[in-house]
Each structure stands twice: as C-alpha cells, then as structure tokens.
Amino acid sequence: MARVLVVDDATTVRMYYRDVLESAGFTVEEAVNGFEGLEKAIAQSFDLLVVDVNMPKMDGYAFLRQGRALPELRAVPALMISTESAPQDRVRAYAAGANLYLVKPVQPQTLAEAARVMAGAAS
Structure with a gap:
C-alpha cells in the first residue's frame, strides 16, 4: 500500500485529503507545516508528498527546496496544491x-488519480 504525507496547516483540508486518499487505497500521514513535514518525511518512507504552499513556520516552497536537497527525499514525487493560481x-x-x-x-477524482499516477499505485 502506497504511503502519502499530507503537509497542510488547515485541519479541514488534511481531513478531506485523508478521506479521498484513504478511499483510494493509500495510507496517509499528516503534518501541520513544512517543518513538521520535513521531520516526518526524513524519519519515514513515503511514496508521495502532498504539499500546501502557505503555511506557518515553513511554507511549501521551503519544504520542497530543503527536501530536494536531501538524498532520501530527492526522488519522492511531490504534488503541490494551493489557492495561488497565477502562472x-x-x-x-x-x-x-x-x-x-x-x-x-481539487476534485476527489482528480486528487486520487494524480496520487495514483505519481505514486506508481495501480488504479
């Protein structure tokens, strides 16, 4: 079973992503900001990172930049989801x-399908 780390400061968003992803067959862990997410991502093994942009302590951009600098996180696929829509x-x-x-x-089907493709999980 593929493992997903959801990094988002909004409880309702994390609950929504958890519900969608668990229904699609994923195991889900959560983090409330980039700092906590980085600690969990380093300590555990994940098949996909689902990351918000705007968070306290460490935003999604910093989380990804720091994660990509680490050999253990360099190849883990990352899906960034945000309200920010400018090019x-x-x-x-x-x-x-x-x-x-x-x-x-993000619609449930879009999230589930993107997660399946990115994590290499069978549909």
Whole structure:
C-alpha cells in the first residue's frame, strides 16, 4: 500500500485529503507545516508528498527546496496544491521541486488519480 504525507496547516483540508486518499487505497500521514513535514518525511518512507504552499513556520516552497536537497527525499514525487493560481506560482512550485501543481479546490477524482499516477499505485 502506497504511503502519502499530507503537509497542510488547515485541519479541514488534511481531513478531506485523508478521506479521498484513504478511499483510494493509500495510507496517509499528516503534518501541520513544512517543518513538521520535513521531520516526518526524513524519519519515514513515503511514496508521495502532498504539499500546501502557505503555511506557518515553513511554507511549501521551503519544504520542497530543503527536501530536494536531501538524498532520501530527492526522488519522492511531490504534488503541490494551493489557492495561488497565477502562472508565477506554478513556476515557483516547479522550481522548488514540485512534480505537479494543482489549484484548490481539487476534485476527489482528480486528487486520487494524480496520487495514483505519481505514486506508481495501480488504479
């Protein structure tokens, strides 16, 4: 079973992602900001990172930049999801290390399918 780390400061968003991803067959762990996410990502093994942009302590961009600098996280696929929808937000996300950028709100089917493809999980 593929493991996903959801990094988002909003409890309701984490609950929504957990519900969608667990229904799609994933095991889900959560972190409330980039700092906690980085600690969990280093300590455990994940098949996918689902990351918000705007968070306290460490935002999603810093989380991805720091994660990509570490050998153990360099190859873990990262899906960044944000309310930020300007073209430069996508550019920043990809420059930080995101593999895919989606704008909130993300439909359940879109999230589940993107997670399956990115984590290499069978549909």
